[in-house]
Amino acid sequence: MAIASDNARQGASSPYLTMRDVIQSMDDAIPGKFEITKEGIVHDMMSPVGPHEVTAARVSRRLEKVMPDELLAHTGTPNVEDEPEGLLRHPDVTVIAWTDLGVQGSADPRTAVAAIEVVSRSNPDNDWVGKVRDYPLMGIPIYAIFDPRTGSGAVFTDIHSTPDGPRYAVRKDFVYGEDVTIGEWTISTGDLPRYA
Secondary structure (H helix, E strand, O other): OHHHHHHHHHOOOOOHHHHHHHHHEEEEEEEEEEEOOOOOEEOOOOOOOOHHHHHHHHHHHHHHHHOOEEEEOOOOOEEEEEEEOOOEOOOOOOEHHHHHHHHOEEEOHHEEEEEEEOOOOOOHHHHHHHHHHHHOOOOOOOEEEEEOOOOOOEEEEEEEOOOOOEEEEEEEEEEEEEEEEEOOOOEOOOOOOOOO
């Protein structure tokens, strides 16, 4: 897991830094994915396999075929981290410029063009509730969700201010088989796998 440098620790709260240190120490020893939200540590215990990974790979590959060369639909680390907000997230696919990816530690979420999640079987609310709340707070302008449980998804855009903080103003739903537009790029959702 990539973690921001000590210089980036300014402004982060002590409980957040403690949680970050805990997940960093557990990351190699315990399977699954760790993230930090306003509620605390989220642990997706199941390692993504099968339909989850195939969906992330197909979406990444399809986006890269239509995006300019300076952008990447990245499926690996780093995480995106907003220390002042106390948030550490790991999108399944991050659309980001190559120049913004080559940093030490976690990527600045405000450099991401889009975050894309494939809903896990074990914790769907993390993607449908938590990340719908957290990604606009982190300044990620586009959030797309692919849900192999239902064969559907949504793209959230247009961050605006609300009394509860920044939120997405626009939600466009889709079903598998339709084309979906993420930012400036339209890709097919045909032949994306579903959970059994």
